Amino acid sequence: MSEYTVATELWTAFKKGDKEAYGNLVALFYKTLYNYGTKLTRDKTVVEDCIQDLFLELWQRREYLSETEYVRFYLLKSLRRKIYAQQSLQQKWLHQSLETNTEGEFLGEFSIETRMIEVETTEHHLKKLNQLLGKLTRREREVIYLKFYQELDYEQIAAIMSINYQSVRNLIYTAIKELQSAWFEE
Amino acid sequence: MASIGSRTAFIMDYSNYTSEDFVLDDYFQKWVAGKLPEEDTFWPDWVREHPEKGPLISQATFVLKALDMDHEPISDQKVREKVRQIIDNATDKPVSIHPFYQSLWFRAAAAVTLLLGLGWYLMSQQKPAPMLYDELVIAQPQPLLEKINNSDQPLRISLSDGSVITLQPNGKLSYPERFETDKREVYLLGEGMFEITKNPKQPFYVYANELTTKVLGTRFSVKAYANDKAIIVKVFTGKVSVQTRNPPAHSSEQPFNQREGIILTPNQMAVYDRPPAHLTRTLVENPVLVKTTPENKPDFHFENTPVSQVFERLEQGYGVKIVYDSDQLKNCTVTAPFDNESLYEKLNLICKVIRASYEVIDTQIVISSRGCN
Numbered sequence: 344m345s346e347y348t349v350a351t352e353l354w355t356a357f358k359k360g361d362k363e364a365y366g367n368l369v370a371l372f373y374k375t376l377y378n379y380g381t382k383l384t385r386d387k388t389v390v391e392d393c394i395q396d397l398f399l400e401l402w403q404r405r406e407y408l409s410e411t412e413y414v415r416f417y418l419l420k421s422l423r424r425k426i427y428a429q430q431s432l433q434q435k436w437l438h439q440s441l442e443t444n445t446e447g448e449f450l451g452e453f454s455i456e457t458r459m460i461e462v463e464t465t466e467h468h469l470k471k472l473n474q475l476l477g478k479l480t481r482r483e484r485e486v487i488y489l490k491f492y493q494e495l496d497y498e499q500i501a502a503i504m505s506i507n508y509q510s511v512r513n514l515i516y517t518a519i520k521e522l523q524s525a526w527f528e529e
Numbered sequence: 530m531a532s533i534g535s536r537t538a539f540i541m542d543y544s545n546y547t548s549e550d551f552v553l554d555d556y557f558q559k560w561v562a563g564k565l566p567e568e569d570t571f572w573p574d575w576v577r578e579h580p581e582k583g584p585l586i587s588q589a590t591f592v593l594k595a596l597d598m599d600h601e602p603i604s605d606q607k608v609r610e611k612v613r614q615i616i617d618n619a620t621d622k623p624v625s626i627h628p629f630y631q632s633l634w635f636r637a638a639a640a641v642t643l644l645l646g647l648g649w650y651l652m653s654q655q656k657p658a659p660m661l662y663d664e665l666v667i668a669q670p671q672p673l674l675e676k677i678n679n680s681d682q683p684l685r686i687s688l689s690d691g692s693v694i695t696l697q698p699n700g701k702l703s704y705p706e707r708f709e710t711d712k713r714e715v716y717l718l719g720e721g722m723f724e725i726t727k728n729p730k731q732p733f734y735v736y737a738n739e740l741t742t743k744v745l746g747t748r749f750s751v752k753a754y755a756n757d758k759a760i761i762v763k764v765f766t767g768k769v770s771v772q773t774r775n776p777p778a779h780s781s782e783q784p785f786n787q788r789e790g791i792i793l794t795p796n797q798m799a800v801y802d803r804p805p806a807h808l809t810r811t812l813v814e815n816p817v818l819v820k821t822t823p824e825n826k827p828d829f830h831f832e833n834t835p836v837s838q839v840f841e842r843l844e845q846g847y848g849v850k851i852v853y854d855s856d857q858l859k860n861c862t863v864t865a866p867f868d869n870e871s872l873y874e875k876l877n878l879i880c881k882v883i884r885a886s887y888e889v890i891d892t893q894i895v896i897s898s899r900g901c902n
Binding site for chain 1: 597
Protein backbone atom coordinates (compact mmCIF):
# COMPACT_ATOMS: atom_id res chain seq x y z
CA MET A 344 0.00 0.00 0.00
CA SER A 345 1.42 3.42 -0.81
CA GLU A 346 1.80 6.13 1.78
CA TYR A 347 -1.16 7.91 0.26
CA THR A 348 -3.57 5.07 0.74
CA VAL A 349 -2.29 4.43 4.25
CA ALA A 350 -2.52 8.08 5.19
CA THR A 351 -6.01 8.46 3.75
CA GLU A 352 -7.23 5.44 5.68
CA LEU A 353 -5.65 6.67 8.90
CA TRP A 354 -7.18 10.06 8.32
CA THR A 355 -10.67 8.63 7.94
CA ALA A 356 -10.30 6.50 11.06
CA PHE A 357 -8.85 9.33 13.10
CA LYS A 358 -11.70 11.63 12.15
CA LYS A 359 -14.05 9.08 13.70
CA GLY A 360 -12.12 9.36 16.98
CA ASP A 361 -9.76 6.41 16.61
CA LYS A 362 -6.88 7.44 18.84
CA GLU A 363 -4.63 4.66 17.58
CA ALA A 364 -5.03 5.81 14.00
CA TYR A 365 -4.29 9.31 15.19
CA GLY A 366 -1.07 8.11 16.82
CA ASN A 367 -0.05 6.30 13.66
CA LEU A 368 -0.75 9.38 11.60
CA VAL A 369 1.45 11.48 13.89
CA ALA A 370 4.20 8.88 13.71
CA LEU A 371 3.92 8.60 9.93
CA PHE A 372 4.36 12.32 9.32
CA TYR A 373 6.44 13.59 12.22
CA LYS A 374 9.80 13.33 10.45
CA THR A 375 8.47 14.78 7.23
CA LEU A 376 7.04 17.77 9.03
CA TYR A 377 10.17 18.22 11.10
CA ASN A 378 12.26 18.13 7.96
CA TYR A 379 10.16 20.83 6.31
CA GLY A 380 9.83 22.90 9.47
CA THR A 381 13.57 23.03 10.08
CA LYS A 382 13.92 24.53 6.62
CA LEU A 383 11.56 27.35 7.51
CA THR A 384 13.12 28.36 10.81
CA ARG A 385 16.37 27.76 12.58
CA ASP A 386 14.64 27.37 15.93
CA LYS A 387 14.01 23.66 16.39
CA THR A 388 11.83 24.17 19.45
CA VAL A 389 9.51 26.36 17.39
CA VAL A 390 9.25 23.55 14.86
CA GLU A 391 8.54 20.97 17.55
CA ASP A 392 5.94 23.19 19.21
CA CYS A 393 4.23 24.01 15.95
CA ILE A 394 4.01 20.34 14.97
CA GLN A 395 2.58 19.47 18.36
CA ASP A 396 0.19 22.37 18.20
CA LEU A 397 -0.91 21.37 14.73
CA PHE A 398 -1.68 17.79 15.71
CA LEU A 399 -3.41 18.75 18.95
CA GLU A 400 -5.66 21.10 17.02
CA LEU A 401 -6.40 18.40 14.49
CA TRP A 402 -7.53 16.10 17.25
CA GLN A 403 -9.83 18.71 18.71
CA ARG A 404 -11.28 19.69 15.37
CA ARG A 405 -11.38 16.16 13.96
CA GLU A 406 -15.14 16.09 13.48
CA TYR A 407 -15.06 19.22 11.38
CA LEU A 408 -12.21 18.16 9.11
CA SER A 409 -13.03 17.09 5.62
CA GLU A 410 -11.94 13.90 3.99
CA THR A 411 -8.74 14.30 2.04
CA GLU A 412 -6.57 12.21 -0.17
CA TYR A 413 -3.75 14.63 0.27
CA VAL A 414 -2.86 14.34 3.91
CA ARG A 415 0.81 15.14 3.40
CA PHE A 416 -0.06 18.27 1.46
CA TYR A 417 -2.57 19.37 4.07
CA LEU A 418 -0.12 18.90 6.95
CA LEU A 419 2.81 20.62 5.22
CA LYS A 420 0.63 23.54 4.34
CA SER A 421 -0.73 23.90 7.86
CA LEU A 422 2.73 23.69 9.37
CA ARG A 423 4.09 26.34 7.05
CA ARG A 424 1.24 28.68 7.95
CA LYS A 425 1.79 28.07 11.65
CA ILE A 426 5.51 28.70 11.58
CA TYR A 427 5.19 31.88 9.55
CA ALA A 428 2.29 33.12 11.65
CA GLN A 429 4.38 32.69 14.74
CA GLN A 430 7.36 34.39 13.19
CA SER A 431 5.34 37.39 12.16
CA LEU A 432 3.83 37.62 15.62
CA GLN A 433 7.25 37.45 17.16
CA GLN A 434 8.37 40.21 14.89
CA LYS A 435 5.40 42.32 15.79
CA TRP A 436 6.16 41.70 19.39
CA LEU A 437 9.73 42.75 18.87
CA HIS A 438 8.41 46.01 17.42
CA GLN A 439 9.94 45.29 14.11
CA SER A 440 8.62 46.76 10.94
CA LEU A 441 5.26 45.26 10.15
CA GLU A 442 5.66 45.77 6.44
CA THR A 443 8.45 43.26 6.25
CA ASN A 444 7.77 40.06 4.45
CA THR A 445 6.44 37.53 6.90
CA GLU A 446 7.94 34.71 4.94
CA GLY A 447 11.31 33.89 6.33
CA GLU A 448 14.28 32.42 4.65
CA PHE A 449 14.37 28.90 3.28
CA LEU A 450 17.16 27.03 4.96
CA GLY A 451 17.57 24.02 2.71
CA GLU A 452 21.19 23.96 1.66
CA PHE A 453 22.62 22.00 -1.21
CA SER A 454 25.90 20.51 -0.26
CA ILE A 455 26.76 18.54 -3.29
CA GLU A 456 30.31 17.36 -2.75
CA THR A 457 29.41 14.13 -1.01
CA ARG A 458 26.55 13.21 -3.26
CA MET A 459 28.11 14.03 -6.57
CA ILE A 460 30.90 11.53 -6.22
CA GLU A 461 28.31 8.90 -7.11
CA VAL A 462 27.89 10.29 -10.61
CA GLU A 463 30.45 11.14 -13.23
CA THR A 464 31.48 14.67 -12.45
CA THR A 465 34.58 16.74 -12.65
CA GLU A 466 35.76 19.42 -10.26
CA HIS A 467 34.75 21.87 -12.89
CA HIS A 468 31.18 20.60 -12.79
CA LEU A 469 31.11 20.95 -9.04
CA LYS A 470 32.37 24.48 -9.15
CA LYS A 471 29.80 25.50 -11.70
CA LEU A 472 27.03 23.69 -9.83
CA ASN A 473 27.91 25.37 -6.60
CA GLN A 474 27.71 28.72 -8.29
CA LEU A 475 24.33 27.95 -9.81
CA LEU A 476 22.87 26.50 -6.64
CA GLY A 477 24.13 29.46 -4.68
CA LYS A 478 22.18 31.74 -6.96
CA LEU A 479 18.85 30.03 -6.43
CA THR A 480 16.37 32.20 -4.57
CA ARG A 481 14.53 31.10 -1.42
CA ARG A 482 11.43 30.49 -3.52
CA GLU A 483 13.27 28.37 -6.03
CA ARG A 484 14.81 26.34 -3.24
CA GLU A 485 11.48 25.80 -1.51
CA VAL A 486 9.81 24.80 -4.76
CA ILE A 487 12.61 22.34 -5.46
CA TYR A 488 12.35 20.94 -1.98
CA LEU A 489 8.60 20.47 -2.15
CA LYS A 490 8.78 18.95 -5.61
CA PHE A 491 11.71 16.61 -5.23
CA TYR A 492 11.80 15.85 -1.54
CA GLN A 493 8.16 16.01 -0.52
CA GLU A 494 7.05 14.82 -3.97
CA LEU A 495 4.14 17.23 -4.22
CA ASP A 496 2.65 18.19 -7.56
CA TYR A 497 2.68 21.69 -9.06
CA GLU A 498 -0.82 22.53 -7.92
CA GLN A 499 -0.13 21.59 -4.35
CA ILE A 500 3.13 23.50 -4.29
CA ALA A 501 1.33 26.53 -5.69
CA ALA A 502 -1.28 26.27 -2.95
CA ILE A 503 1.28 25.86 -0.18
CA MET A 504 3.40 28.78 -1.27
CA SER A 505 0.47 30.97 -2.39
CA ILE A 506 1.89 31.49 -5.85
CA ASN A 507 0.31 30.51 -9.14
CA TYR A 508 0.68 27.21 -10.89
CA GLN A 509 2.60 28.66 -13.80
CA SER A 510 5.15 30.29 -11.50
CA VAL A 511 5.84 26.97 -9.85
CA ARG A 512 6.41 25.34 -13.23
CA ASN A 513 8.62 28.17 -14.33
CA LEU A 514 10.68 28.13 -11.16
CA ILE A 515 11.31 24.42 -11.53
CA TYR A 516 12.05 24.48 -15.24
CA THR A 517 14.42 27.39 -14.89
CA ALA A 518 16.28 25.67 -12.09
CA ILE A 519 16.57 22.41 -14.01
CA LYS A 520 17.69 24.14 -17.20
CA GLU A 521 20.32 26.06 -15.31
CA LEU A 522 21.68 22.98 -13.65
CA GLN A 523 21.73 21.12 -16.93
CA SER A 524 23.96 23.78 -18.31
CA ALA A 525 26.48 22.90 -15.64
CA TRP A 526 26.60 19.42 -17.06
CA PHE A 527 27.73 20.59 -20.47
CA GLU A 528 30.29 22.95 -18.98
CA GLU A 529 33.73 21.73 -19.85
CA MET B 530 0.52 12.47 -7.42
CA ALA B 531 1.25 8.99 -6.19
CA SER B 532 3.80 7.17 -8.16
CA ILE B 533 2.23 3.92 -9.18
CA GLY B 534 5.55 2.20 -9.42
CA SER B 535 6.42 -0.20 -12.18
CA ARG B 536 2.90 -0.18 -13.59
CA THR B 537 3.55 3.31 -14.94
CA ALA B 538 6.68 2.06 -16.59
CA PHE B 539 4.87 -0.36 -18.83
CA ILE B 540 2.49 2.26 -20.11
CA MET B 541 5.01 5.04 -20.44
CA ASP B 542 7.11 5.40 -23.51
CA TYR B 543 10.32 6.94 -22.32
CA SER B 544 12.07 6.98 -25.66
CA ASN B 545 10.97 10.53 -26.45
CA TYR B 546 11.78 11.82 -23.00
CA THR B 547 13.99 14.86 -22.68
CA SER B 548 16.38 15.28 -19.80
CA GLU B 549 13.86 17.55 -17.99
CA ASP B 550 11.16 14.95 -18.44
CA PHE B 551 13.36 12.41 -16.72
CA VAL B 552 14.22 14.82 -13.92
CA LEU B 553 10.52 15.44 -13.32
CA ASP B 554 9.42 11.83 -13.59
CA ASP B 555 8.42 10.39 -10.20
CA TYR B 556 9.47 6.92 -11.11
CA PHE B 557 12.84 8.00 -12.41
CA GLN B 558 13.35 10.16 -9.30
CA LYS B 559 12.71 7.16 -7.09
CA TRP B 560 15.26 5.11 -8.95
CA VAL B 561 17.96 7.77 -8.63
CA ALA B 562 17.16 8.24 -4.95
CA GLY B 563 17.49 4.47 -4.43
CA LYS B 564 13.90 4.24 -3.23
CA LEU B 565 12.79 1.45 -5.54
CA PRO B 566 12.68 -2.13 -4.31
CA GLU B 567 15.55 -4.30 -5.49
CA GLU B 568 13.26 -6.47 -7.59
CA ASP B 569 12.31 -3.48 -9.66
CA THR B 570 14.95 -3.57 -12.39
CA PHE B 571 13.01 -1.50 -14.91
CA TRP B 572 15.50 1.36 -15.08
CA PRO B 573 18.74 -0.64 -15.26
CA ASP B 574 17.09 -2.73 -17.98
CA TRP B 575 15.83 0.27 -19.85
CA VAL B 576 19.21 1.98 -19.76
CA ARG B 577 20.85 -1.19 -21.08
CA GLU B 578 18.35 -1.43 -23.92
CA HIS B 579 18.74 2.23 -24.84
CA PRO B 580 22.48 2.90 -24.84
CA GLU B 581 21.89 6.00 -26.98
CA LYS B 582 20.03 7.54 -24.03
CA GLY B 583 23.05 7.19 -21.77
CA PRO B 584 24.07 10.88 -21.81
CA LEU B 585 20.49 12.00 -21.17
CA ILE B 586 20.18 9.65 -18.22
CA SER B 587 23.52 10.79 -16.82
CA GLN B 588 22.53 14.39 -17.13
CA ALA B 589 19.17 13.87 -15.48
CA THR B 590 20.83 11.92 -12.67
CA PHE B 591 23.36 14.68 -12.26
CA VAL B 592 20.63 17.32 -11.91
CA LEU B 593 18.61 15.23 -9.47
CA LYS B 594 21.63 14.55 -7.31
CA ALA B 595 22.46 18.23 -7.32
CA LEU B 596 18.94 19.11 -6.22
CA ASP B 597 19.06 17.01 -3.10
CA MET B 598 19.41 19.03 0.08
CA ASP B 599 20.88 18.67 3.51
CA HIS B 600 18.41 17.73 6.18
CA GLU B 601 18.31 18.48 9.85
CA PRO B 602 18.75 15.11 11.56
CA ILE B 603 16.33 13.91 14.19
CA SER B 604 16.73 10.60 15.98
CA ASP B 605 14.05 7.92 15.95
CA GLN B 606 14.15 8.01 19.73
CA LYS B 607 13.31 11.71 19.73
CA VAL B 608 10.52 11.20 17.20
CA ARG B 609 9.03 8.48 19.39
CA GLU B 610 9.14 10.77 22.42
CA LYS B 611 7.50 13.62 20.54
CA VAL B 612 4.81 11.40 19.07
CA ARG B 613 4.05 9.99 22.53
CA GLN B 614 3.87 13.52 23.92
CA ILE B 615 1.40 14.57 21.24
CA ILE B 616 -0.79 11.52 21.77
CA ASP B 617 -0.79 12.07 25.54
CA ASN B 618 -1.69 15.72 25.14
CA ALA B 619 -4.44 15.18 22.62
CA THR B 620 -7.57 15.83 24.64
CA ASP B 621 -11.09 16.84 23.83
CA LYS B 622 -10.99 19.89 26.05
CA PRO B 623 -11.13 22.78 23.62
CA VAL B 624 -10.28 25.19 26.45
CA SER B 625 -6.77 23.88 26.73
CA ILE B 626 -5.94 24.93 23.24
CA HIS B 627 -6.16 28.63 23.79
CA PRO B 628 -3.63 29.21 26.56
CA PHE B 629 -1.25 26.82 24.87
CA TYR B 630 -1.58 28.75 21.66
CA GLN B 631 -0.96 31.99 23.42
CA SER B 632 1.99 30.73 25.30
CA LEU B 633 3.43 29.65 22.00
CA TRP B 634 3.15 33.12 20.57
CA PHE B 635 4.49 34.79 23.62
CA ARG B 636 7.09 32.20 24.21
CA ALA B 637 9.30 34.56 22.28
CA ALA B 638 9.68 36.02 25.72
CA ALA B 639 11.81 33.38 27.28
CA ALA B 640 12.76 29.78 27.21
CA VAL B 641 14.65 28.45 30.14
CA THR B 642 15.98 25.01 30.67
CA LEU B 643 16.93 24.14 34.15
CA LEU B 644 18.79 21.04 34.93
CA LEU B 645 19.73 19.89 38.32
CA GLY B 646 21.29 16.52 38.55
CA LEU B 647 20.34 14.28 41.37
CA GLY B 648 23.74 13.95 42.89
CA TRP B 649 27.04 12.46 42.08
CA TYR B 650 26.37 8.85 42.97
CA LEU B 651 29.80 7.59 42.04
CA MET B 652 31.34 9.97 44.51
CA SER B 653 28.96 9.13 47.30
CA GLN B 654 31.85 9.35 49.76
CA GLN B 655 31.73 13.08 49.24
CA LYS B 656 29.39 15.22 51.21
CA PRO B 657 26.29 15.70 49.09
CA ALA B 658 25.18 19.18 48.16
CA PRO B 659 22.63 20.55 50.63
CA MET B 660 19.01 19.99 49.66
CA LEU B 661 18.39 23.62 49.08
CA TYR B 662 15.18 23.05 47.17
CA ASP B 663 13.32 21.66 50.19
CA GLU B 664 14.61 24.42 52.41
CA LEU B 665 13.58 27.05 49.94
CA VAL B 666 10.11 25.66 49.52
CA ILE B 667 9.50 25.30 53.27
CA ALA B 668 10.65 28.87 53.85
CA GLN B 669 7.95 30.35 51.64
CA PRO B 670 5.13 32.03 53.60
CA GLN B 671 2.48 31.44 50.95
CA PRO B 672 1.26 27.93 50.13
CA LEU B 673 2.84 26.47 47.02
CA LEU B 674 1.65 23.82 44.64
CA GLU B 675 4.17 21.10 43.99
CA LYS B 676 4.38 18.87 40.93
CA ILE B 677 6.65 15.85 41.08
CA ASN B 678 7.37 13.92 37.93
CA ASN B 679 7.65 10.26 38.93
CA SER B 680 6.90 9.00 35.46
CA ASP B 681 9.40 8.33 32.73
CA GLN B 682 7.84 10.95 30.47
CA PRO B 683 8.25 14.73 30.50
CA LEU B 684 5.42 16.43 32.36
CA ARG B 685 3.85 19.61 31.02
CA ILE B 686 2.81 22.11 33.67
CA SER B 687 0.85 25.29 32.89
CA LEU B 688 1.22 28.22 35.24
CA SER B 689 -1.43 30.85 35.91
CA ASP B 690 0.37 33.43 33.75
CA GLY B 691 0.33 31.22 30.67
CA SER B 692 3.92 30.08 31.05
CA VAL B 693 4.50 26.41 30.38
CA ILE B 694 7.11 24.26 32.04
CA THR B 695 8.07 20.82 30.82
CA LEU B 696 9.45 18.96 33.78
CA GLN B 697 11.73 16.01 33.09
CA PRO B 698 11.44 12.75 35.05
CA ASN B 699 12.58 12.88 38.68
CA GLY B 700 12.08 16.64 38.72
CA LYS B 701 10.10 18.72 41.19
CA LEU B 702 8.58 22.13 40.70
CA SER B 703 6.92 24.34 43.28
CA TYR B 704 4.93 27.40 42.35
CA PRO B 705 2.06 29.48 43.69
CA GLU B 706 -1.42 28.97 42.34
CA ARG B 707 -1.51 32.69 41.53
CA PHE B 708 1.58 34.81 41.23
CA GLU B 709 2.11 37.95 43.27
CA THR B 710 1.55 41.15 41.34
CA ASP B 711 5.16 42.30 41.23
CA LYS B 712 7.04 39.10 40.56
CA ARG B 713 6.71 35.48 39.56
CA GLU B 714 8.79 32.98 41.50
CA VAL B 715 9.17 29.24 41.04
CA TYR B 716 11.44 26.65 42.64
CA LEU B 717 13.03 23.83 40.75
CA LEU B 718 14.81 20.61 41.46
CA GLY B 719 15.72 18.49 38.47
CA GLU B 720 15.46 19.45 34.88
CA GLY B 721 12.90 21.57 33.13
CA MET B 722 12.23 23.50 29.99
CA PHE B 723 10.68 26.87 30.75
CA GLU B 724 8.57 28.77 28.26
CA ILE B 725 7.92 32.03 29.98
CA THR B 726 5.38 34.61 28.86
CA LYS B 727 6.89 38.02 28.77
CA ASN B 728 5.73 40.55 31.31
CA PRO B 729 8.28 43.27 32.17
CA LYS B 730 6.17 44.42 35.15
CA GLN B 731 6.30 40.99 36.67
CA PRO B 732 9.81 39.52 36.25
CA PHE B 733 10.16 35.78 36.38
CA TYR B 734 12.58 34.19 38.86
CA VAL B 735 13.77 30.63 38.85
CA TYR B 736 15.39 29.46 42.08
CA ALA B 737 17.55 26.42 41.50
CA ASN B 738 19.69 25.55 44.48
CA GLU B 739 22.27 28.29 44.90
CA LEU B 740 21.41 30.16 41.72
CA THR B 741 18.68 32.63 41.00
CA THR B 742 17.95 33.32 37.37
CA LYS B 743 15.93 36.37 36.53
CA VAL B 744 14.33 36.75 33.16
CA LEU B 745 14.73 40.26 31.86
CA GLY B 746 13.42 39.23 28.49
CA THR B 747 13.78 36.81 25.59
CA ARG B 748 15.53 33.54 25.44
CA PHE B 749 18.06 31.64 27.44
CA SER B 750 18.71 28.30 29.05
CA VAL B 751 19.92 27.26 32.44
CA LYS B 752 21.63 23.96 32.94
CA ALA B 753 22.62 22.99 36.40
CA TYR B 754 24.58 19.79 36.50
CA ALA B 755 24.96 18.81 40.11
CA ASN B 756 27.12 15.85 39.22
CA ASP B 757 30.02 17.94 38.03
CA LYS B 758 29.23 20.48 40.67
CA ALA B 759 28.46 23.29 38.30
CA ILE B 760 25.39 25.19 37.18
CA ILE B 761 25.43 26.72 33.72
CA VAL B 762 23.31 29.53 32.33
CA LYS B 763 23.46 30.25 28.60
CA VAL B 764 21.92 33.21 26.83
CA PHE B 765 20.81 33.15 23.20
CA THR B 766 19.09 36.48 22.87
CA GLY B 767 18.23 39.30 25.22
CA LYS B 768 19.56 39.79 28.69
CA VAL B 769 19.55 37.62 31.73
CA SER B 770 20.72 38.31 35.22
CA VAL B 771 22.22 35.52 37.28
CA GLN B 772 22.87 35.76 40.98
CA THR B 773 24.09 33.48 43.67
CA ARG B 774 21.80 33.31 46.63
CA ASN B 775 22.60 33.58 50.29
CA PRO B 776 22.14 30.12 51.73
CA PRO B 777 19.73 29.54 54.59
CA ALA B 778 21.40 30.21 57.95
CA HIS B 779 21.65 26.57 59.01
CA SER B 780 23.73 25.56 56.01
CA SER B 781 26.31 28.25 56.65
CA GLU B 782 29.20 25.86 56.28
CA GLN B 783 29.05 26.83 52.62
CA PRO B 784 31.65 29.53 52.15
CA PHE B 785 29.70 32.07 50.16
CA ASN B 786 28.54 35.00 52.18
CA GLN B 787 28.76 37.41 49.38
CA ARG B 788 26.20 37.49 46.65
CA GLU B 789 27.74 37.43 43.25
CA GLY B 790 25.83 38.58 40.22
CA ILE B 791 26.43 38.99 36.54
CA ILE B 792 24.43 40.03 33.53
CA LEU B 793 24.72 37.91 30.45
CA THR B 794 24.21 39.00 26.87
CA PRO B 795 23.84 36.72 23.85
CA ASN B 796 26.32 33.91 23.42
CA GLN B 797 27.65 34.33 26.91
CA MET B 798 27.30 31.80 29.64
CA ALA B 799 27.73 31.83 33.38
CA VAL B 800 29.39 28.93 35.13
CA TYR B 801 28.79 28.48 38.81
CA ASP B 802 31.17 26.02 40.43
CA ARG B 803 29.83 24.43 43.58
CA PRO B 804 32.27 24.31 45.38
CA PRO B 805 34.23 26.57 45.31
CA ALA B 806 31.01 28.55 44.91
CA HIS B 807 32.30 30.90 42.34
CA LEU B 808 30.53 32.48 39.42
CA THR B 809 32.43 33.12 36.18
CA ARG B 810 31.43 34.33 32.76
CA THR B 811 32.60 33.05 29.40
CA LEU B 812 31.36 32.43 25.87
CA VAL B 813 29.10 29.52 25.04
CA GLU B 814 30.64 26.59 23.16
CA ASN B 815 28.73 27.39 20.02
CA PRO B 816 27.76 31.05 19.68
CA VAL B 817 24.73 31.66 17.48
CA LEU B 818 23.83 34.65 15.37
CA VAL B 819 22.16 37.37 17.37
CA LYS B 820 19.19 39.43 16.23
CA THR B 821 18.82 37.54 12.99
CA THR B 822 15.81 38.10 10.88
CA PRO B 823 15.60 36.95 7.29
CA GLU B 824 15.92 40.57 6.19
CA ASN B 825 19.14 41.37 7.94
CA LYS B 826 20.93 38.07 7.96
CA PRO B 827 24.55 39.07 8.23
CA ASP B 828 26.64 38.58 5.14
CA PHE B 829 29.78 36.59 5.75
CA HIS B 830 30.98 36.46 2.17
CA PHE B 831 34.42 38.00 2.21
CA GLU B 832 36.49 38.83 -0.82
CA ASN B 833 39.85 40.42 -0.17
CA THR B 834 38.21 42.01 2.83
CA PRO B 835 40.54 43.65 5.36
CA VAL B 836 40.57 41.49 8.44
CA SER B 837 39.44 44.38 10.64
CA GLN B 838 36.18 44.47 8.69
CA VAL B 839 35.87 40.71 8.89
CA PHE B 840 36.18 40.86 12.67
CA GLU B 841 33.73 43.73 12.85
CA ARG B 842 31.19 41.70 10.89
CA LEU B 843 31.69 38.74 13.21
CA GLU B 844 31.42 40.96 16.28
CA GLN B 845 28.10 42.32 15.09
CA GLY B 846 26.83 38.99 13.88
CA TYR B 847 27.57 37.09 17.06
CA GLY B 848 27.51 39.91 19.61
CA VAL B 849 31.02 39.06 20.79
CA LYS B 850 34.11 41.17 21.34
CA ILE B 851 37.20 40.36 19.28
CA VAL B 852 40.48 41.83 20.47
CA TYR B 853 43.49 42.12 18.15
CA ASP B 854 46.42 44.31 17.29
CA SER B 855 45.13 46.32 14.35
CA ASP B 856 48.61 47.57 13.41
CA GLN B 857 49.97 44.10 13.12
CA LEU B 858 47.01 42.86 11.06
CA LYS B 859 46.64 45.87 8.80
CA ASN B 860 47.91 44.00 5.72
CA CYS B 861 45.76 40.94 6.28
CA THR B 862 42.81 40.29 4.02
CA VAL B 863 40.40 37.40 3.94
CA THR B 864 38.61 35.75 1.04
CA ALA B 865 36.07 33.22 2.20
CA PRO B 866 32.42 32.63 1.31
CA PHE B 867 31.28 31.83 4.81
CA ASP B 868 27.73 30.81 5.44
CA ASN B 869 26.51 28.44 8.11
CA GLU B 870 29.81 27.51 9.70
CA SER B 871 29.97 28.07 13.43
CA LEU B 872 31.76 31.11 14.77
CA TYR B 873 34.70 29.00 15.84
CA GLU B 874 34.93 27.28 12.46
CA LYS B 875 35.03 30.68 10.83
CA LEU B 876 37.69 31.87 13.27
CA ASN B 877 39.78 28.77 12.68
CA LEU B 878 39.77 29.37 8.95
CA ILE B 879 40.47 33.07 9.24
CA CYS B 880 43.32 32.40 11.63
CA LYS B 881 44.78 29.85 9.24
CA VAL B 882 44.74 32.42 6.45
CA ILE B 883 46.30 35.21 8.47
CA ARG B 884 48.67 32.89 10.32
CA ALA B 885 47.14 33.67 13.67
CA SER B 886 45.68 31.88 16.63
CA TYR B 887 42.86 32.80 18.94
CA GLU B 888 41.82 32.11 22.48
CA VAL B 889 38.72 32.94 24.47
CA ILE B 890 39.55 34.94 27.56
CA ASP B 891 36.62 35.86 29.76
CA THR B 892 34.02 36.78 27.14
CA GLN B 893 36.48 38.10 24.61
CA ILE B 894 38.16 36.45 21.67
CA VAL B 895 41.80 37.39 21.59
CA ILE B 896 43.70 37.04 18.31
CA SER B 897 47.48 36.71 18.21
CA SER B 898 49.21 36.92 14.86
CA ARG B 899 52.60 37.55 13.37
CA GLY B 900 51.00 39.70 10.68
CA CYS B 901 50.67 39.37 6.93
CA ASN B 902 52.84 40.78 4.18
